[in-house]
Amino acid sequence: MKLDIRPKNILIIGGASGIGYATAQFLLNCGVRSVILAGRSVEKLHKAENSLVKTAADQKVLTSQFDIASVDTHIELLNSIHGRLGVFPDGLVISSGVNFSAASWKGFNISEKDYDRVMNINLKGPFFLIRNYSNFMYERNLRANICAVSSISAHRDMQSVYQISKNALSGLVHAYGKHLAKRGIILNGVEPGSTDTGMMPHLKKYTDGRREGEIWTDNGIQRVIRPEEIAEVVGYLMSENCDVLAGTCLLAGGGCRSIPRGN
Numbered sequence: 001m002k003l004d005i006r007p008k009n010i011l012i013i014g015g016a017s018g019i020g021y022a023t024a025q026f027l028l029n030c031g032v033r034s035v036i037l038a039g040r041s042v043e044k045l046h047k048a049e050n051s052l053v054k055t056a057a058d059q060k061v062l063t064s065q066f067d068i069a070s071v072d073t074h075i076e077l078l079n080s081i082h083g084r085l086g087v088f089p090d091g092l093v094i095s096s097g098v099n100f101s102a103a104s105w106k107g108f109n110i111s112e113k114d115y116d117r118v119m120n121i122n123l124k125g126p127f128f129l130i131r132n133y134s135n136f137m138y139e140r141n142l143r144a145n146i147c148a149v150s151s152i153s154a155h156r157d158m159q160s161v162y163q164i165s166k167n168a169l170s171g172l173v174h175a176y177g178k179h180l181a182k183r184g185i186i187l188n189g190v191e192p193g194s195t196d197t198g199m200m201p202h203l204k205k206y207t208d209g210r211r212e213g214e215i216w217t218d219n220g221i222q223r224v225i226r227p228e229e230i231a232e233v234v235g236y237l238m239s240e241n242c243d244v245l246a247g248t249c250l251l252a253g254g255g256c257r258s259i260p261r262g263n
């Protein structure tokens with residue numbers, strides 16, 4: 001599938017792996033001029049930069065080491081991209097996030113340190129980046145598209161701080177979609193169901209080595225979602241025709257809305 005993507009230079013936070021990486025490839029396939037991958041691990045960024053396939057000779061893939069939780073570096077990132085590309089990114093995908101590794105599933109027993117870590121990366125960082133980026137573009141009279149990768153967890157009862165962070169991230173999209181659309185900034189979100197990425201290593205069993213009769217029952221399509229499928233939804237939300245969706249989070253759960261996980 002190829003879409004007419006409105007922004008031409010797109011910054012992807014969390015673009016070195018999983019859904020962010022698949023989005024970078026999809027956007028390149030659709031003919032955007034450049035993708036800028038941002039994340040904390042330089043090694044991961046370089047690996048991604050070298051493996052993405054360009055579809056035109058003048059396409060560019062850039063990388064930037066960046067921690068979304070370090071709010072005071074947000075504007076510096078935008079200026080450094082301008083210094084390297086000669087333009088400001090007119091699209092922003094926020095696909096960064098942390099989950100199991102931060103012990104976010106321990107419910108009420110989570111430590112204050114882990115709570116802060118999950119919330120700073122999954123909610124506070126995106127909130128301030130969306131605010132800083134949209135103000136930055138508005139002040140320069142530039143239009144932009146933003147897509148935040150939330151989660152189907154936003155609708156679940158998982159007793160986890162991860163869920164709280166994603167519920168609030170979807171809430172952020174709903175809260176500011178109209179305000180930003182009036183300023184020429186189209187903010188949307190996607191809420192993926194269980195998707196086969198490094199964040200969900202336990203899903204490998206249902207993708208690579210699925211045994212006869214072993215069915216993924218978490219959704220209606222009875223299979224784990226591929227990151228490329230979520231990338232297409234992100235691309236759609238950044239396409240020419242998506243203004244009408246401003247302030248919307250599209251649930252991409254393969255037929256599943258909510259699964260009770262409480263114990």
Ligand SMILES: NC(=O)c1ccc[n+]([C@@H]2O[C@H](COP(=O)([O-])OP(=O)(O)OC[C@H]3O[C@@H](n4cnc5c(N)ncnc54)[C@H](OP(=O)(O)O)[C@@H]3O)[C@@H](O)[C@H]2O)c1
Pocket residue numbers: 013014015016017018019020038039040041042044066067068069094095096097098099121149150151152153191192193194195196197198199200
């Ligand atoms: N996979 C699923 O089933 C699923 C379902 C629903 C929603 N999601 C959401 O989808 C998004 C992408 O996750 P994924 O599944 O593609 O997993 P992933 O491959 O682990 O991607 C997460 C990316 O975020 C980056 N990241 C983490 N902390 C960061 C920070 N502080 N600053 C900047 N970048 C940071 C990571 O790179 P570094 O560690 O190098 O920074 C990594 O590239 C996440 O928001 C996740 O919550 C995933």
